[in-house]
Amino acid sequence: MTASRGPLRAPPRRAFSARSLVGNLLVTLVLWLPAPTDACDEIPRYVSMKPKGNPEAPVSAGFTAEYECRPGYRLIVPLVRPTSTVCQADGTWAPPLQEICTRKSCPHPGDPLNGRVEGSTQFGSQMNYFCNEGYDLVGNSVLRCELSGNEVAWSGDPPQCNKILCKPPPQIQNGEFTNSHKDTFEYNEVVTYSCKPSGGSDPYSLVGNSTLRCSGRDKWSSDPPECKVVRCEFPSVTNGKLVSGFGTKFYYKHEVQFECNEGYSLKGSPKIVCEANATWVPEKPRCDKGSTPDPGETPSKPLGGGAIAGIVICVCVFLGLIAGCCVYLQKKKKKGETEGTAAYSTYQNKSSTPAQQIL
Template sequence: MTAAPLESDAKPPRRMRKTYAFWWCLLGICAEALLFLLSTLSDACELPPPFQAMELKGVPKPYYEVGETIQYQCKKGYLYLLPFSMVATCEPNHTWVPISDDGCVKVECIKLQDPSFGHVHYIDGRVSWGSRAQFSCVEGYYLVGMSVLHCVLKGNDAYWNGPSPRCEKIYCLPPPKIKNGTHTFPDIDVFKYHDAVIYTCDHNPGPDKFSLVGTSMLFCSGHNTWSSKPPECKVVKCPFPLLQNGRQIAGFEKRISYQATVTFECEEGFYMKGSDTVVCSANSTWEPSIPVCLKGPKPTHPTKPPVYNYPGYPNPREGIFGQELDAWIIALIVITSIVGVAVIFLIILRYLEHRKKGNIPYKLHFFAKTWSATFNIIAA
């Protein structure tokens, strides 16, 4: 059998709980209103805004009385400079005076020196932490080390994130050797910057000679870097050029080797399709391919129409509303003619009216005024 709960253990009625909640909310609102009144009616200052370079000393308060002072200190990574003040006073107009973080400046790294045969450039224009320094070398030297250093903050001091690079003179190892050929200065082990070598091909004991395919001269352009790949020495032999219904007019050689050039023309009654000049390429083929001579007159291509005749292209003769300029001129002539006829008709009617009245002096004034109005209408 379950015992009945004691009266002291029973929860308060739901209505009473709502009443408690209402009074607690009302009490909180009153407290907030009281704080607001204290900060406004009593000429108090609120907490100053935060700054990037400095921070408030001690624990901040919700509000400060007029005449009360606060003291700042520079944040980590910043140094204090005289004679800037780090104390602010609460003024009657709810402002803090003075209030500025100009007295705190970033900690700087040591200024770097230009390397021998090189330069250092500060990308951000300063040497404080967060800035960068970029190094470069003069011509004929290359950079050894990091090209860009960063000034970083470690504790309360700033340091560069690595040692300064150095500039060393550019040298090149001997260029590559090639098959069936050689280059000048084969006995030199080290080449200086811009030193050059020239490749040549060996003599071929067979009927066809070796052709040098590629650049014959190389020079030292960087540290162990030559200006281009070495050439090749190989036999290049293109087939004899034959052109049906045509003939060869230039490039007569007994042996057609690398870069040999031949020019053609067609016989009378034929026209050429393709290029009239071909060159023997490195893969023993003619480039471009040998043309062909076709019978008959050479076809003429129709004249290319103006671009504004293409669909979708605006016609320069069209007005802003898509009508042609000629249509605008015709419409203007028609409107002018109608206005002129109307003016003449109006003049005749007014003349007959005044003639009946016998007002002759008025006629001259009327004609002058009417023609002046007509001229203004046409000019407009």
């Protein structure tokens, strides 16, 4: 005989506790919270300082950037400003920083002997050197304050100002210059050239500047002159004549002046000069018959006696007309005064009573 089994029952269900509900809610909230992200995309940059360790952006909130001076800069003393800043959750940095470093300086080089220096000694600046007149600068005229390891130093040695001297100027053929025995000439010292006797019928002419000046190191103010015979042909103009600069020989820089005969007009310059290539400059003029002279080239002729007499007559007539007008106006004025007096007397007689007239 088998025992009978009763109907199967489900296991009893657990009651849903409040603790389980709170735990599930917390898990859900945690899952919903955003994952931590980088808050600051850039690290602040400054001219005189940089962050220690060279951190790379972006950085998360709470990151601290500590700053130090860049090469060529030093801390400002006394240091009263913060040297670090912190990345905030909103992407800003606090506290905001200001420059805490200043540029280093190179030692002042001082003025060179016979010169001066201008500029700044700070890192990145430069000094400019100048020499007094009569002295030449030897070396670099500009020095820069640059990095030298962890310190700053000048880019080179300072220049010097040396006295300007010239070697003797060139010797010239058929000529000589003063103080030719000297080996050196000082700044602004002058030498004078002259020509030697030619030994012939025509003398040497000095063509060019007779004086040269020492204007720079081994530099003279111009090229040396020449000593040579410069003789121009006898100047003559058809239908014209010489009026100044007469001579039998015409050498360098000789000047003559022409005038045309009566009935001819001068074309060109009346004055010409014998120049270095033994030619007359400008070209000799010409005298053309019955032509009109070039304006401004011929001297103005003095006024003749008839022209002067005509001018005097015109002036006298003009003065006579002025005097006549003055006399006429004066007479007219006196006549008006007389007529006015007579009219006034007549008016007085008419206005008086018979008794007054008898009296």
